[in-house]
Amino acid sequence: MKYDVVGLGVSTIDLLMVVDELPGGELVQKAHATAVAGGGPVATALVALARLGGKGAMLDRLGDDLFGRMILEEFGREGVDTSGIAIAQGKSSSQASILVRRRDGARAITFAPGDSGELDAADLAVDAIRAARILHLNGRHWDASLRAARVAREAGVRISFDGGSHRFQPAHRELMPLVDICIVAHDYATAFTGAADPGKAALALVEAGPGVVAVTCGTDGSHVAARGGEQFHQIAFPVEHVVDTTGAGDAYHGAFLFALIRGYSLRDSARMASAVGALNTRALGGRAALPTFAELESYLLERS
């Protein structure tokens, strides 16, 4: 296959600053550290995959502004294919300002979606989807997502869904029966299934369609369930000094898909995903600390 994963979502530029105070009122303060980094859940999952050695392609619609150019440049540096990204002339791309409080890592995120708009379902790079092992969605560009899922289904391409970054929306019920791999945050799983317990929510999601489900619970790890009855809990690897949790969940997704594609067991895939998520919290920004495959291997070896 040409691609391991084709992702459809919204790419952003994140401007991160580590601060003493999340400013509740008028305030002038000095940042302890800053970073400019690409973001967006699907986009960062693809970069995590690429860092590990996988081949990804992003489908999105950007403005032709500074931030749009920065997004394309970063994908280029990371080896993520951008030929399926549409450019909206005279429009702005998505950006976010993220203030990270130093003492506890609490984050205040202000996002500006830009006005480049939805990717038209008619503009979807269907050939890229057909040339992928997995299509990764998170519900953005909704009409295009539904078409992409149908194209993938017809071509025998597995479909992965990230429900972690968005609040649950009833429309997602239309997509879930098409999903093969569903990795969602605890809140999302509870909203979808009605089950407060993450393990039970994972099982209930398997009933809704996906053959593989992971429900992520931050530092409480993740609950994985699969059709056929396999079910287990994966711990979150403890991190001595968390700098920034931005992108940790997205990294988990990218690594999970990479591992499944490379034929690792479900348990090994969850362990690798958890490790990549933990490693990614070591530096400011959603992507700076994403490991290579060699770094991941040596990290896991030390902990086996």
Add this chain to the structure above:
Amino acid sequence: MKYDVVGLGVSTIDLLMVVDELPGGELVQKAHATAVAGGGPVATALVALARLGGKGAMLDRLGDDLFGRMILEEFGREGVDTSGIAIAQGKSSSQASILVRRRDGARAITFAPGDSGELDAADLAVDAIRAARILHLNGRHWDASLRAARVAREAGVRISFDGGSHRFQPAHRELMPLVDICIVAHDYATAFTGAADPGKAALALVEAGPGVVAVTCGTDGSHVAARGGEQFHQIAFPVEHVVDTTGAGDAYHGAFLFALIRGYSLRDSARMASAVGALNTRALGGRAALPTFAELESYLLERS
């Protein structure tokens, strides 16, 4: 003369977002509007001057990073000379994240000074200073500022000082006897002189050296005093819908210097400065709404 004003200070890139809440804790919110704009008190004063038709040159030290390139590009577009800006290889430029609360314009500013460091006094473009009518300082790059002031003094170039953007520092007492035009915020004037009343503080500052002093009080206007006894209050022009006050003080400086150079009276200069400061609050970002000379003239004509 080659330049109307040569300015020595720190240039930044401001990333502005209009928000509902200044986030006192963990929060995800959508911005109503965003802007990326050059900033820095001296830098914006030079752009205000250039927009009115004056010729300015900036002296500074930038990193060779994305923000440094953006700063240079914007000066280029505005016609501000950058030949006296030193570039520090591998270093970062100054940036600021500014959240503007929509309901009242309150601002939370987080600034990151970068690591490009102080402009070395030995690297000062002394020829540019000698070719200027006015040298504009705000106390940044302190050693270079003292040298610049001495060079200006010897060459008969007038010296302007902006104390509005910084807290008063005792070292500034060394500079003040060299200053000809001193425009400072009320807080600064009180800290320097001990006089709480802005009119009295203006008179006390004249005693400290400058021939022209303005003490700015935001929407309460400004108190102007000059050696020889002239003293008056300039109102702040009312603005029906203030979008963002970022850069209003800097714009006041640039316009005041422009007017003095063009031979306007002190009263006319203060009136023009006040108008440019008010006009500059009409748009998000420190420079977007700076008027041309024609716009300023028609604005004042409507109010005369």
